[in-house]
Amino acid sequence: MGLHRLLGIEIGVPDPVRLDGFYREIGLAGSDGKWGSESCPNQFVIAEAPYRQLREIRVACESEEDLASTVQRLEGIGIGSETRDGKLHVPDPVNKWNIVIEPCNVADIPAVPPRESNRPGERNRLGKRPGVMVEPSLRPPRRLGHVVFGTNDILATHKLYIEGIGFKISDIAGGLAFFTRCSPDHHNLLMTPAPVPYLNHYAMELDDIDAVCASATQYLNAHEGTHIAGPGRHQIGGNMFWYLRDPSGTFFEYFADMDRIVDDEAWEVREDWGIEDSWSLWGEQNQPQVFFAPDDIEEVIAGWNQYHSG
Numbered sequence: 615m616g617l618h619r620l621l622g623i624e625i626g627v628p629d630p631v632r633l634d635g636f637y638r639e640i641g642l643a644g645s646d647g648k649w650g651s652e653s654c655p656n657q658f659v660i661a662e663a664p665y666r667q668l669r670e671i672r673v674a675c676e677s678e679e680d681l682a683s684t685v686q687r688l689e690g691i692g693i694g695s696e697t698r699d700g701k702l703h704v705p706d707p708v709n710k711w712n713i714v715i716e717p718c719n720v721a722d723i724p725a726v727p728p729r730e731s732n733r734p735g736e737r738n739r740l741g742k743r744p745g746v747m748v749e750p751s752l753r754p755p756r757r758l759g760h761v762v763f764g765t766n767d768i769l770a771t772h773k774l775y776i777e778g779i780g781f782k783i784s785d786i787a788g789g790l791a792f793f794t795r796c797s798p799d800h801h802n803l804l805m806t807p808a809p810v811p812y813l814n815h816y817a818m819e820l821d822d823i824d825a826v827c828a829s830a831t832q833y834l835n836a837h838e839g840t841h842i843a844g845p846g847r848h849q850i851g852g853n854m855f856w857y858l859r860d861p862s863g864t865f866f867e868y869f870a871d872m873d874r875i876v877d878d879e880a881w882e883v884r885e886d887w888g889i890e891d892s893w894s895l896w897g898e899q900n901q902p903q904v905f906f907a908p909d910d911i912e913e914v915i916a917g918w919n920q921y922h923s924g
């Protein structure tokens with residue numbers, strides 16, 4: 615019972631056509647403002663908006679009973695919602711985007727054959743060159759894995775998403791950054807304090823570290839100056855990562871091999887992750903400053919203030 619998957623997000627940008635081109639370029643399937651992977655279509659919906667922003671988060675639950683119990687929990691914390699077309703629509707009163715919850719089948723994406731590799735005592739790639747070298751094209755992103763947003767009211771946001779919507783906390787960093795999940799992924803939603811609500815990054819899962827590094831390298835070669843951080847492996851979530859910037863200014867992450875939490879009781883939530891021991895086990899040790907203040911943050915703040923504050 616309950617939430618089991620992140621279905622997708624809607625992003626608002628001033629130039630949707632440019633973002634269309636970006637999703638096509640990185641190997642997603644779709645067209646005209648709706649993009650996804652082969653097995654998860656329409657995970658990214660693009661709308662025109664005056665400044666870049668998150669507009670909707672879509673989450674899957676198991677049954678209609680889940681929708682009814684969510685309505686009750688939301689009422690308990692004073693938040694309204696509306697059931698329409700079999701989905702629960704929740705306007706987030708703090709961050710001013712929408713949350714949509716809908717019943718869907720429980721399923722992971724289909725497996726593709728892993729690339730063979732040679733490890734000491736376990737030799738699988740015999741008489742062959744590496745898969746990443748001989749496969750005819752890069753392995754594309756497989757799905758949207760998580761979303762990270764900033765909020766100017768972390769406590770109200772925490773209450774809405776944890777007590778109301780039903781996300782579970784996996785880990786907490788710096789006392790106020792909540793890594794939360796609506797599936798066995800270590801995190802599908804990370805909420806952090808920020809001057810105004812905004813989309814910090816979205817992350818796409820790839821098959822393996824070769825796919826992460828090859829895809830990031832190809833993008834960087836074609837788009838100088840878009841590197842943000844990586845490669846590395848996060849302590850929180852365990853995923854290997856490489857962060858880049860999309861043409862709208864939002865960061866995107868290629869990741870592989872994230873922690874999976876299948877037994878909630880057995881998982882030990884660590885609430886005391888510090889800044890110095892949580893960014894990467896190898897590679898760059900510290901989180902780059904740009905993460906806390908993207909180049910366009912003043913524009914985003916001005917947009918928020920113009921359209922949402924007051």
Ligand SMILES: [Fe+2]
Pocket residue numbers: 760762815817867
């Ligand atoms: Fe991430």
